[in-house]
Each structure stands twice: as C-alpha cells, then as structure tokens.
Amino acid sequence: xxxxxxxxxxxxxxxLKSVNLTKDYPGTxxxxxxxxxxxxxxxxxxxxxxxxxxxxxxKCFAGAIQPTSGTMYLDDExxxxxxxxxxxHKGIAVVYQEMSLVPSLTxxxxxxxxxxxxxxxxxxxxxxxxxxxxxxxTTMNADIDPRQIVSxxxxxxxxxxxxxxxxxHNPRVLILDEPTSALASHEVNQMFEVLRALxxxxxxxxxxxxxxxxxxxxxxxxxxxxxxxxxxxxxIGDVTGADILGMMFGEMQHKTRPADIKPGDEAVLAVSGLTxxxxxxxxxxxxxxxxxxxxxxxxxxxxxxxxxxxxxxxPYDAGTIAVKGRxxxxxxxxxLMKKMGLGLTPEDRKQEGLILIHSIRDNLCYASIDKAxxxxxxxxxxxxxxxxxxxxxxxxxxxxxxxxVNSLSGGNQQKVVVGNWLNTEPAIMLFDEPTRGIDVAAKxxxxxxxxxxARRGVSTIFVSSELEELLETCHRxxxxxxxxxxxxVDPAATNVKELYAMCMGGEA
Amino acid sequence: xxRLSQLNRKKVLDFLFDHVVEVILIILxxxxxxxxxxxxxxxxxxxxxxxxxxxxxxxxxxxMVIISGQxxxxxxxxxxxxGVIVARACRDLxxxxxxxxxxxxxLGMAIAFMIAILMGTIHGYAQxxxxxxxxxxxxxxxxxxxxxxxxxxxxxPIANTFPDWFSRIGVGKIxxxxxxxxxxxxxxxxxxxxxxxIKFTTTGRAMYAIGGNPESARLSGINVLKTKxxxxxxxxxxxxxxxxxxxxxxxxGSYSFGRGWETDVITAVVIGGTxxxxxxxxxxxxxxxIVFLGVIINGMTILNVSVxxxxxxxxxxxxxxxxxxxxxxxKKA
Numbered sequence: 001x002x003x004x005x006x007x008x009x010x011x012x013x014x015x016l017k018s019v020n021l022t023k024d025y026p027g028t029x030x031x032x033x034x035x036x037x038x039x040x041x042x043x044x045x046x047x048x049x050x051x052x053x054x055x056x057x058x059k060c061f062a063g064a065i066q067p068t069s070g071t072m073y074l075d076d077e078x079x080x081x082x083x084x085x086x087x088x089h090k091g092i093a094v095v096y097q098e099m100s101l102v103p104s105l106t107x108x109x110x111x112x113x114x115x116x117x118x119x120x121x122x123x124x125x126x127x128x129x130x131x132x133x134x135x136x137x138t139t140m141n142a143d144i145d146p147r148q149i150v151s152x153x154x155x156x157x158x159x160x161x162x163x164x165x166x167x168x169h170n171p172r173v174l175i176l177d178e179p180t181s182a183l184a185s186h187e188v189n190q191m192f193e194v195l196r197a198l199x200x201x202x203x204x205x206x207x208x209x210x211x212x213x214x215x216x217x218x219x220x221x222x223x224x225x226x227x228x229x230x231x232x233x234x235x236i237g238d239v240t241g242a243d244i245l246g247m248m249f250g251e252m253q254h255k256t257r258p259a260d261i262k263p264g265d266e267a268v269l270a271v272s273g274l275t276x277x278x279x280x281x282x283x284x285x286x287x288x289x290x291x292x293x294x295x296x297x298x299x300x301x302x303x304x305x306x307x308x309x310x311x312x313x314x315p316y317d318a319g320t321i322a323v324k325g326r327x328x329x330x331x332x333x334x335x336l337m338k339k340m341g342l343g344l345t346p347e348d349r350k351q352e353g354l355i356l357i358h359s360i361r362d363n364l365c366y367a368s369i370d371k372a373x374x375x376x377x378x379x380x381x382x383x384x385x386x387x388x389x390x391x392x393x394x395x396x397x398x399x400x401x402x403x404x405v406n407s408l409s410g411g412n413q414q415k416v417v418v419g420n421w422l423n424t425e426p427a428i429m430l431f432d433e434p435t436r437g438i439d440v441a442a443k444x445x446x447x448x449x450x451x452x453x454a455r456r457g458v459s460t461i462f463v464s465s466e467l468e469e470l471l472e473t474c475h476r477x478x479x480x481x482x483x484x485x486x487x488x489v490d491p492a493a494t495n496v497k498e499l500y501a502m503c504m505g506g507e508a
Numbered sequence: 509x510x511r512l513s514q515l516n517r518k519k520v521l522d523f524l525f526d527h528v529v530e531v532i533l534i535i536l537x538x539x540x541x542x543x544x545x546x547x548x549x550x551x552x553x554x555x556x557x558x559x560x561x562x563x564x565x566x567x568x569x570x571x572m573v574i575i576s577g578q579x580x581x582x583x584x585x586x587x588x589x590x591g592v593i594v595a596r597a598c599r600d601l602x603x604x605x606x607x608x609x610x611x612x613x614x615l616g617m618a619i620a621f622m623i624a625i626l627m628g629t630i631h632g633y634a635q636x637x638x639x640x641x642x643x644x645x646x647x648x649x650x651x652x653x654x655x656x657x658x659x660x661x662x663x664x665p666i667a668n669t670f671p672d673w674f675s676r677i678g679v680g681k682i683x684x685x686x687x688x689x690x691x692x693x694x695x696x697x698x699x700x701x702x703x704x705x706i707k708f709t710t711t712g713r714a715m716y717a718i719g720g721n722p723e724s725a726r727l728s729g730i731n732v733l734k735t736k737x738x739x740x741x742x743x744x745x746x747x748x749x750x751x752x753x754x755x756x757x758x759x760x761g762s763y764s765f766g767r768g769w770e771t772d773v774i775t776a777v778v779i780g781g782t783x784x785x786x787x788x789x790x791x792x793x794x795x796x797x798i799v800f801l802g803v804i805i806n807g808m809t810i811l812n813v814s815v816x817x818x819x820x821x822x823x824x825x826x827x828x829x830x831x832x833x834x835x836x837x838x839k840k841a
Contacts, residue, residue: 334729
C-alpha cells in the first residue's frame, strides 16, 4: 500500500493490515489466509454474503475473537488483542448495528458516558460538556442539539450520535457495521454527509453493508470476501455493480429441492392487502397445499413483522387473512391461529422461541400443551411420548431430555423450536430465519424436515436472508423490500445474484 | 473403585447442595431438640403448623404468582377485609334480612371469595393488558382493600359476632384437646391441592412457561392472560381463607389484621427456592420454607430470644437461601 495524498495537502499514512489471517472453528474455516489492508481517509467497503467471513475478520480486528494464525498490523506495528478493551485502547472503535445508547439521557451524556467533564472535583461541568459535544457534532457535519434526549432523535441521528461517541475517543480505525440498514432512504443521504466529513480526518473507515447500490456513492475501495477468502480489493472506479456481485457469489450452481414435492391446487392461506403502518404495506399472496413458499428480504424489510401479524402475535392495520377459505377475525392471537392450524418458529429462538431455563422435554411440549391433556390434567405419559418422538424424528442430539434447553447447541435448539410446533400437527408452518447461526449439517436437516412436512401435506412459508437456501428449498420465492412484495421468482429460472439484486433494489 | 467412590461423593455433595435448605432445617430441628425438651413434642409441632397455617396458605398462592413472574403485595389487606366482611355480615345481615346468623356468615364468606376472584382478575388484567407492573398494581390494591376494611368496620374491630362453627375454623381441633388443629388441617389439605394444580394440570405448566419467558409462551399459543388471572386469583382466595382463620381465632374482624404479612409470605416462598425472576419453584419448597420460618420463630421463642433478634436471624437465613439458589442457577446455566 502506498501512502497517498488527500485534500488539505496532508499525507496520510495510517494503514490497518492483516497478513495471512486464518480463523478456524470446529468443522469450518471462517477466515482463510486473508491478507488485506485498509488506508485512512477513505471509506473502505467490506462486502460479502452471510457467512463469507467478513464479520469474523472485523471481530479479529476488534479483539472480540483471536485469529488461529496470521498477524495484524496497525501502521507497521504488529498488534494482537486479547479483548475488545485492548483493541479499543489501541484505537480501534466498532459501531455495531444494535444501538448502545441510553435512550433517556441527552446526546451529550451519551457521548461522554462515564467521563463527563468535571469541575471542582466531582461536579459535572454541563456548559463545557454541551460545548464539547456540539463541537464534535459540528466536525461530523451533523446538526443535532446536544441537549436533546436521545429517545426523541430519529434513527439516523441516533446512528450519528453513536459514531460521534466512537469518534470522541480519537480512534485510528472506525468500523461501521451496516450503519444504514435501519435507515429510511432520505436518512441515508444525511448519514453519507457525516461519513464524507469523517473522511477528512485521519481515520481508517471500514464500512460493512449489504446495500450494494449505496456502495458506489460512498465507498472509495471495495474488498470482497467469499467463503473466508479475500476475492479481491478494488478501487470503486474500477468495478461495476455486476463485477461486485460476481465477486461475492462466484459461479456457483444452487441445489434444488427434491422433485417429488408438488404444490396442490388448493390455497390454504390467502393474505390480501395486509398492511401494518410503517412496517409492511399492501401484502397479498396465496400459499398452496404442500407448497414451500420463500420470502426473500434483508433485515428490516418487514418480513419478520409480516409473519408475526399473520400469526396473530402482532396487530395489523388493514387487509384480510383467510385460512382454508375461512376468514380470520381481526382480533387474532397466536392461540386462535394455533387452533386454525398455524405454527411459527420465531426469528430470535432464544428470546422468543424457547424457555431457556426449562428442560428440553418441556420446551418440546409448550405449543401442544392443550393436546397432551386429560381434561384439566396434563397427560404426563403422552407428553413424554411426543417429546421423545420429536427427539427421534428430528435427530436432536440430547444428552438428557430433562436437561435445560440452554445446554444444547444452536442447531439442536432450533430443532427443539421446530419440534415444539410439529407436536401441534400444524397444517401451515411459518419459519422465520430457521437456519440463523446453525452449522451446515443442521441446516440441511432443517431443510429435510421442511420437505418431509411438505410431503405430508403441510404448507410452509420459509423466510430467510440466506438466498441460496431459499433457492434450494422453495417452490416459489416472494421478494420483499421496504415493507412491500416487490417481485416473485421461480427458483429454477433465476440465480442467487439476480435474487440478491432484487432484494437490494440495485441493478444486477 | 476409588474413582467410583469419588463419583458417589460428588453425587452426594450435589444432592446436599440442591437441598441445602432442607439440610439446614434438619440440623436446626436436631439442635433445637437437644436444647429444649419441649421442642420435639407432638403438641409443639402441631402448634408450629397452627401458627404458620395462615401465612402458609397465602405462601402457596404466592408461589403460583411468583412462578408466573408476578407479585402480589395486597394480600395482607385481603386478610383484613375478609375478616371484616364476615364479622359485619354476621352482625348486620340477620337483622336487616331476617336470616339466621349462620346463613349471614356463609353469605359473608361467599362475598369475600367473590371479591378475591374479582381482585385477582383485576390484577391479571391490569398487568397483562395495560402492562402495569404487578408491584404497583397490587400496592394500590393494598391501600384500597385496607381502606375498604376500615370503612366497613368504621375503624373499630367488630367482635363477637361469629356463629360457633365459624370460630371453630380458627381454634377447633380434631381428636380432642391434643388433636390436630383445624387450621393445620386446612394447611395440609390446601398444600395437596396446590401441589396438585402446579404439578399435574396444564394451568400449572402454563404458569412455569409464562414466568420462564412470557414472549415464548405467548408465541407458543399459551393463554397468558388466563394463566395470570388464575395465579393472581389463587393467592387472593388463599388470603381470604387465611383471613377467616385469623378472625375466627381472635373472634373479631379488624382493618388492622394482616398488616405486613407479605414480607413473611414472600420470605417463605424465597427460602423455598422459588425464583423471583419467575419460571422456577416448587410447592414442596414453599412448604419447607414455611416450616423453616415456623421453626425459627417457635424455637427462638422457646429460647426466649427477643422478637427483634428473631428478625435478624430470619434475614440471615433468607440471604443464605437466596445466595445458594442464585449460585445453583448460575452453575446450571
């Protein structure tokens, strides 16, 4: 890497570099011999589909994990971090997608959390604090009142405060994890103003994003990872959107579902004009008997909210839902939808799908609590039977069915969530990101379960941001973007690049 | 062989650790029996159970509420109000309606039970539908019911209005003068009933679910509202029962009864290993907690330890129990 000139005539030399960086996890190599460097004064986009290794790389830089082998350099000084605090101390700041602000405090307090300027020993110097906060915000090109309470700020303003907080430590590296993913399109431009102001400072910006169409507008370089390897690093002027997609996905052929599963002619679920303000709008589709219907959409596209509203867990503002021709009344609930034959495995299995402190057996029987009973009493024998049945059918690896479900691996926990619902003998299953955070073998088993259920006549909606998965499992895929169904594709007639471009709203 | 015995020792240690409250209780009983010749007599034990019967009954209901992830601080006022209602009914209804005292008494009891279920339903609704913290809702009820008891009794105890059979609920014994006190009998019967509900019914299972993770329970299609209402009503009904026993023992109803009982009740439930965070706990544990509290109070009274020192000892045991329970939960996670 060369030192290079930027505006104001100053020479910037800051470089963050990894050399032959490798990270092994049991069974997988998340990072494979990655040698890459990022210079200061530019926005370095880091791209790659889910599981490509980009978050592993960032975690190594941030000290959250330690590489198996390889080295990292910050300005030719060899660095290694045993903890995020250590990386932070060396000047590496990460702004994660999840907000870490305290909503009830002012912008100033959030920026200087735990280190408010003081006078006369222990008394907070509010004047100086607000003044310094304002100065910091001004260098960021952001017009935000430091006295404002954070909960009253808009999303992009929160994101900017978060970045300002990170910048107030004068970091040498600023890693931004999808800073625009939660923003509306008009907010993105304001966010970019802030990033452009940041470029004037001597800081290395690493910018992770899924929104491909934003990249040419804001990034100076793009680095693409795939399957743990660095595919390439290019100046933004040298590549087209199609080039980037090609680098991200390669020339892989996607697998397809078994041919024997055919959707029927009868619509078991009909959704029409479903709207929940601010989250999804005018969603209409039909789900056929035995069909596996995919919904492709990125985080924040409204897919999770849509499933929850269909399932009666959340309200909706307009539209109708009908199950097997029977209209669902407006005041719905999971209790009612369960009776109508629906089941939902939620996106966040730990917080919404499981009761972690309870046993595996209990967790397999909660949804079917009203089935395994004799009058008022629980049918202990039947409970044990249906729990054992799922453990066997789904091949859940359990040391002891009475052990807490918390002791299982992610894949096995997911199977418990699925088994909990299969015990209700559903006619329609809604899967929200069922493969998130589980290993390849467990993923394949989840697909097998979906297909097996389809053969038995169960209809499935499969939501995932892993597009290859949808192409592999589904009969039909709906594309969801910004709360709307924007297209429908046949998995046999498309590829992952096209689907990705459709989800992102960019050109292929 | 050596390894096997090591394994066994570990198992024994684990078992003792899991039942640390029971172990301490047994040691306490043995020590007390050695110090005092009157402690380990049938009469004294029946006395312990009679004394703990009222708070014990409420603790069974409170166990359901706490397992469901909720709390009820209004129970003391329910104790007072239920006694006042029955006392007043026995005093005024015979004259006003021209009915016998016994019928008036039964009417009063029925009204008290209906108020209990009404309060339980209100607590469940307020907490579930309006997301009001149970702590605050039931604190408000504590004031409300206390005030109502004061209004209904005009600020004075209503004494000597009960029919004989009602006072037997409080002071009667089965099997002669040294027999089983009726309050203790009621305690045992309701222990079995509540144990059965929490252990063998789907409602009991649902309580653990909504306390363990309310969102997962809701998304599993469990009727969260109904379950909460059941638990909140159970503790109120138990409090009404306790109020009857209490008033029957002292032959009067007063707004001042039951003040502060929630502390002892929650202490017993917590000593029994029920998690204040919800989702974990047993009826058996609560029974142990009740006996524990009873033994400490009774033993120290026999030893002539001052009431205030008793509170200090209680505090120490409660802290130990919670410390052990927290440590155990951490180890298991």
